Amino acid sequence: MRVVVCDDEPLARERLSRIIREEGHEVVAQATTGIEAIERVKETTPDIVMLDIRMPEMDGVRCAKELNELPQPPAIIFVTAYDHYAIAAFKSNAIGYLLKPANKEELVDALSRATTLNSAQLNEIRRLENPMAQATRQHIAARTHRGIELIPLADIYYFTADQKYVQVRHKNGTVLIDETLKELEAEFGNIFFRVHRNALINLDYVEMLEAVDQGQYQVKFKNIDERLAISRRHLPVLRDKVQSM
Incomplete structure (x- = not known):
């Protein structure tokens, strides 16, 4: 070349x-x-x-x-x-x-x-x-030992808190970023819904809400095996959102 x-x-x-x-x-x-x-x-x-x-x-x-x-x-x-x-x-x-x-x-x-x-x-x-830029992001950026990757929001299943970082589960795997769930929810609240104090999910990838026991539910996603617990506080609103999709 x-x-x-x-x-x-x-x-x-x-x-x-x-x-x-x-x-x-x-x-x-x-x-x-x-x-x-x-x-x-x-x-x-x-x-x-x-x-x-x-x-x-x-x-x-x-x-x-x-x-x-x-x-x-x-x-x-x-x-x-x-x-x-x-x-x-x-x-x-x-x-x-x-x-x-x-x-x-x-x-x-x-x-x-x-x-x-x-x-x-x-x-x-x-x-x-330019962190002061106001344009809405369409990608999440993360760094590994190989450099910078831009992950389209549309490819992300969920964000979960992982100690000092946030784990991003997307179509091609999992990465860590140093943003907070609170920041992500404020920016992308129209796309991602909080189901627990440590998790935001992309509603487009919700297949169903599974009953576990004694009123406990978890999210089953399309195309992946992982499940995420749903807090009792967030369950009623999430159920309404899923039923209206």
Whole structure:
């Protein structure tokens, strides 16, 4: 694959370029700003662009947005030192988001998975950069050892409290995020319903309410085996919601 590396730190550019070449790919150009990266992409038409986020003149998010508007946009992989821009962390099959210093294994994996950055992902990353942004999220972001993954809200079965974190059960597995159930309920109360002090569920995935014993009920979900307990306090409202669906 043909790659453009953009970072305002010379050592970071050289390290990324070296690893890319060792893996048999071609570094067709290097850039130090977002503006320069766009120029190099237009000149060389690469398959992938490695982008830092914090750079002078034009940051990586703005650069990615402009690159995505090209007739043949390259895939984007962000490489940044600023892990606190992500609310939570995990791998995405649609975008690479690596934390410096990214190791060789992470970089190779990102190169193999890189696909074109779409507008939903750009909006989510921009929101992470600007916590005051008011746009409603359509994704939950989480970080794993491999980078950042964006999980569509529509793919999430439930959120449950897990000590200091919240567990997100989605179609492709489970991840932890460092948001609270209270925050999630305030933001997504029209989609997720609280069934217990430690659980919010996506009503779209409720198959039925199962009786356990002595008036106790649990939620049975579509397509997965897990059940969640329903508190007596929340049962009447949940039953009404399910019956009206």
